[in-house]
Amino acid sequence: MSMDSRAVVVGAGMAGLVSAIRLRQAGMDVTLVTQGIGGIQLGQGTIDVLGYVPERVLGQPLAAVTAYGNAHPHHPYAILSADDVRAGVEFLRALLPDTFVGDLERNYLLPTAIGALRPTALPQVTMAEGECTPGKQMVFVGLRQLKDFWPELVAGNVARTELPGGGRVSTRAAWLDLPARANEVDSTPLYYARAMDDPAYRKRFVDALRRVVEPGETVGLPGVLGLADRGAFADITAQLGQPVFEISTIPPSVPGMRLNDALTRLAKDARVKVVLGSQVLCANIDGGRIRSLTVGTTGRPTEYAGEHFVFAPGGFESGGIELDSYMKVSEPTLGLPLWVPEGDLVVADHNAAQPLFSVGVRFDHDMRVLDTAGDTVHENLHVAGGILAGASRWQEKSGDGIALASAVRAADAILESVQNLEGARNA
Amino acid sequence: MPEPLEYPKAMLTRATLDACIKCTICETACPVSAVTPLFPGPKFVGPQAERFRDGESVDHSLDYCSSCGACTLACPQGVQIAELNSQARAVMKEDNMPLRDKLIGQTVLMGKVMTPFAPIANAALGNKLVRTVVEKTVGVHRDAPMPTARLHTFQGWMKKHQPPASPRTRGPVVFFSGCAGGYFEVETSIKTVEVLEHLGYEVIAPKQGCCGLAQQSNGLFDEATKSVLKLCDQLRSGGKDLTIVSASGSCAGMLKHEAHEIMGVDEEKLHDVGTRMREISEFLLELHAAGDLPTDFVRNDITVPYHAPCQLKSQGMGMPAITVMELIPGVKVIESGRACCGIAGTYGLKKEKYDIAQAVGQPLFDMVKEKNEGIAVCDTETCRWQIEKGSGVKTVHPIWLVHKAYGLS
Ligand SMILES: Cc1cc2nc3c(=O)[nH]c(=O)nc-3n(C[C@H](O)[C@H](O)[C@H](O)COP(=O)(O)OP(=O)(O)OC[C@H]3O[C@@H](n4cnc5c(N)ncnc54)[C@H](O)[C@@H]3O)c2cc1C
Numbered sequence: 001m002s003m004d005s006r007a008v009v010v011g012a013g014m015a016g017l018v019s020a021i022r023l024r025q026a027g028m029d030v031t032l033v034t035q036g037i038g039g040i041q042l043g044q045g046t047i048d049v050l051g052y053v054p055e056r057v058l059g060q061p062l063a064a065v066t067a068y069g070n071a072h073p074h075h076p077y078a079i080l081s082a083d084d085v086r087a088g089v090e091f092l093r094a095l096l097p098d099t100f101v102g103d104l105e106r107n108y109l110l111p112t113a114i115g116a117l118r119p120t121a122l123p124q125v126t127m128a129e130g131e132c133t134p135g136k137q138m139v140f141v142g143l144r145q146l147k148d149f150w151p152e153l154v155a156g157n158v159a160r161t162e163l164p165g166g167g168r169v170s171t172r173a174a175w176l177d178l179p180a181r182a183n184e185v186d187s188t189p190l191y192y193a194r195a196m197d198d199p200a201y202r203k204r205f206v207d208a209l210r211r212v213v214e215p216g217e218t219v220g221l222p223g224v225l226g227l228a229d230r231g232a233f234a235d236i237t238a239q240l241g242q243p244v245f246e247i248s249t250i251p252p253s254v255p256g257m258r259l260n261d262a263l264t265r266l267a268k269d270a271r272v273k274v275v276l277g278s279q280v281l282c283a284n285i286d287g288g289r290i291r292s293l294t295v296g297t298t299g300r301p302t303e304y305a306g307e308h309f310v311f312a313p314g315g316f317e318s319g320g321i322e323l324d325s326y327m328k329v330s331e332p333t334l335g336l337p338l339w340v341p342e343g344d345l346v347v348a349d350h351n352a353a354q355p356l357f358s359v360g361v362r363f364d365h366d367m368r369v370l371d372t373a374g375d376t377v378h379e380n381l382h383v384a385g386g387i388l389a390g391a392s393r394w395q396e397k398s399g400d401g402i403a404l405a406s407a408v409r410a411a412d413a414i415l416e417s418v419q420n421l422e423g424a425r426n427a
Numbered sequence: 428m429p430e431p432l433e434y435p436k437a438m439l440t441r442a443t444l445d446a447c448i449k450c451t452i453c454e455t456a457c458p459v460s461a462v463t464p465l466f467p468g469p470k471f472v473g474p475q476a477e478r479f480r481d482g483e484s485v486d487h488s489l490d491y492c493s494s495c496g497a498c499t500l501a502c503p504q505g506v507q508i509a510e511l512n513s514q515a516r517a518v519m520k521e522d523n524m525p526l527r528d529k530l531i532g533q534t535v536l537m538g539k540v541m542t543p544f545a546p547i548a549n550a551a552l553g554n555k556l557v558r559t560v561v562e563k564t565v566g567v568h569r570d571a572p573m574p575t576a577r578l579h580t581f582q583g584w585m586k587k588h589q590p591p592a593s594p595r596t597r598g599p600v601v602f603f604s605g606c607a608g609g610y611f612e613v614e615t616s617i618k619t620v621e622v623l624e625h626l627g628y629e630v631i632a633p634k635q636g637c638c639g640l641a642q643q644s645n646g647l648f649d650e651a652t653k654s655v656l657k658l659c660d661q662l663r664s665g666g667k668d669l670t671i672v673s674a675s676g677s678c679a680g681m682l683k684h685e686a687h688e689i690m691g692v693d694e695e696k697l698h699d700v701g702t703r704m705r706e707i708s709e710f711l712l713e714l715h716a717a718g719d720l721p722t723d724f725v726r727n728d729i730t731v732p733y734h735a736p737c738q739l740k741s742q743g744m745g746m747p748a749i750t751v752m753e754l755i756p757g758v759k760v761i762e763s764g765r766a767c768c769g770i771a772g773t774y775g776l777k778k779e780k781y782d783i784a785q786a787v788g789q790p791l792f793d794m795v796k797e798k799n800e801g802i803a804v805c806d807t808e809t810c811r812w813q814i815e816k817g818s819g820v821k822t823v824h825p826i827w828l829v830h831k832a833y834g835l836s
């Protein structure tokens with residue numbers, strides 16, 4: 001890779017981090033600019049490829065990706081193929097070995113913190129025992145000082161759910177009275193997770209757990225089983241001698257935090273230059289190409305020049321797309337053309353998919369942005385993640401699959417273009 | 428100019444609090460709430476409590492915020508949490524400012540008083556009994572890191588110093604030493620000037636006072652505003668439109684954004700100085716990006732633990748020192764990954780916060796102890812003192828490595 005190949009990536013969510021790492025691993029000089037920490041910890045810390053179409057997807061999520069894309073021409077999966085999703089997921093799995101279980105041949109069905117059964121392609125290792133199979137005996141254990149996890153609620157809802165192939169899980173609820181820190185009566189999953197990093201605390205926790213757990217039970221706990229100490233979960237399981245699993249709580253989830261920390265660390269260690277806390281304000285464009293991005297650093301704005309740009313600012317939830325009081329949507333940073341679905345953007349039914357969330361940019365298979373006529377907007381601008389048009393990521397449980405597939409595609413399209421250029425130079 | 432405390436009362440940064448979506452990401456970044464349940468964390472004392480303040484203080488736990496700014500950096504929505512906290516604290520402390528907080532903001536005074544008596548001052552500060560008396564009377568913790576006084580000041584050196592005989596090919600720059608760089612960390616200031624001169628710059632170092640950062644972080648906005656504006660005049664006297672280079676990571680931030688964002692100082696001279704200010708590694712990296720930095724460095728096979736100070740990270744420019752140091756063949760940097768060393772300016776000096784500051788710094792000290800090959804690196808003076816005291820490892824400014832690599836030491 002030639003030294004003058006500089007890439008600038010915008011956004012530190014799943015999409016931005018993954019494409020930055022991939023470009024850097026190929027030898028590029030990569031700067032990642034992000035206003036804040038990305039959204040990985042706002043999710044559950046699982047890798048969701050496709051969970052609802054709108055029926056629940058259980059077997060073969062990749063086949064479902066192909067079928068869903070074929071049926072919905074505006075959806076990202078109409079352009080990103082099942083192979084792209086596989087490439088994205090496998091790249092992440094190689095970056096974070098021993099983190100996930102799952103083989104993309106089926107979705108797992110795991111209890112949420114309110115006891116619903118949620119499909120996901122790759123749970124973390126710490127969640128795998130939560131798989132619901134007929135006749136399984138589960139005990140959900142809450143902590144009195146943690147108000148984000150009510151074991152009766154989880155146990156009750158799981159118990160009354162008929163499993164897809166028939167049958168039920170038998171459940172029970174129990175409580176521990178164990179503050180995360182001395183005298184703390186109202187704590188958060190974060191503080192419990194930090195306490196669990198301490199082997200002495202883990203021992204006290206397991207001692208308390210032993211008193212409420214019965215033989216033969218699989219133990220469901222709030223997602224707090226260690227933050228920095230990646231051995232915490234294995235230690236707790238080994239000490240207890242019974243299967244244990246974590247359930248992610250409301251955002252920010254600890255399992256998501258672990259993923260975010262690990263990917264950020266990987267990016268920094270690989271010498272992606274991470275610029276945290278500054279917003280990209282606009283682009284300087286010349287001859288159909290972006291030359292640099294203007295970044296609102298303190299003191300005065302700074303120009304980040306590059307040959308290639310990956311834009312992964314997320315969707316509405318991260319400020320990647322804005323809606324004004326006249327219901328007009330816009331992409332505030334680069335002013336990219338948006339695809340907007342027909343009809344009302346917001347519908348009154350609370351449970352329905354909100355069309356607003358499918359607003360985003362249209363793109364080709366090299367992740368270049370297309371305008372309404374279908375022409376490339378900027379030759380060297382690639383997009384990835386939540387900014388892409390056509391998905392209802394929360395509802396479909398497709399956000400991670402889209403982010404990973406598009407991030408790897410964007411990086412590979414850049415690498416291919418550089419190779420082509422170098423090939424032409426050498427010829 | 429509004430009255431200094433009128434501004435935080437009117438709270439311009441309040442506008443950003445409506446952008447808060449309660450995602451709680453900032454809580455995951457706060458180093459203080461991580462180590463003590465006395466502090467409920469940025470979301471609670473920041474955007475949440477702010478809605479109830481209406482000019483009055485509602486929650487005194489706010490005083491435990493160290494103003495490290497980690498929360499503001501982490502917030503994906505651009506809420507200026509740390510800035511809100513600093514303003515709210517200034518209002519809270521307005522009527523009962525401890526004498527101690529007024530004194531430790533006086534960095535220049537301390538340096539001026541200590542320099543002529545350096546050996547005596549150092550001995551006194553090393554004396555347990557003296558420190559115990561200081562803790563009881565003034566409230567500065569007996570074990571808190573204290574600077575080592577020097578027998579000469581940076582200005583004294585600069586007056587006698589002869590620039591190299593080679594022609595000044597790159598024109599003039601202004602050097603901003605900061606008061607710690609003027610009185611205590613004289614060595615770092617000298618090395619910075621020598622590197623700049625080696626590159627061919629003519630270095631101008633006008634007589635200069637304090638930026639007021641320590642006063643600002645103690646809520647003394649009135650005094651801090653006077654200090655920073657006076658400093659702007661002094662730095663501007665070095666020459667119009669010249670780049671101003673600083674080797675004091677945190678003080679550069681005070682001029683770039685904190686004086687304006689936190690205290691609402693809105694004078695032309697501050698904007699003028701703020702836009703011209705470059706932290707030294709930032710400056711060298713800009714030269715490198717433009718192809719103007721000679722990299723005929725002497726090899727130095729060393730792995731260094733590096734900690735970017737919170738107030739350097741707050742400048743939103745990433746960590747230029749890592750890239751600069753790794754331009755030197757053989758240098759490998761290990762970044763601490765920690766938000767803050769604990770000291771946060773003067774926070775960790777205070778007796779009621781000392782233990783918290785040590786707990787904040789502990790993982791960093793451990794990392795430095797484990798990874799160092801003789802030295803650690805950090806861009807701000809007070810943080811270096813804290814790391815050195817906590818880890819027992821000599822801690823230097825990144826410019827020391829560059830200075831050596833150019834064969835200057
Ligand atoms: C509460 C919540 C729950 C979710 N649950 C699920 C789920 O269960 N399953 C699922 O599949 N998906 C879920 N999603 C969606 C999923 O998180 C996203 O689809 C996916 O993570 C998108 O990642 P991204 O990298 O594109 O963007 P994000 O993670 O949103 O990151 C965007 C980044 O860009 C930065 N940024 C934005 N604008 C600028 C700018 N101008 N300059 C600099 N930086 C900028 C932001 O600071 C941020 O770091 C959920 C999302 C939320 C908010």
Ligand code: SF4
Pocket residue numbers: 446447448449450451452453454470474501502503504505506508
């Ligand atoms: S990170 Fe920002 S948006 Fe999220 S809770 Fe904190 S202040 Fe609010």
Ligand code: SF4
Pocket residue numbers: 456457458459460468469491492493494495496497498499508509512
């Ligand atoms: S400024 Fe630092 S100590 Fe204060 S709330 Fe923010 S992260 Fe916590």
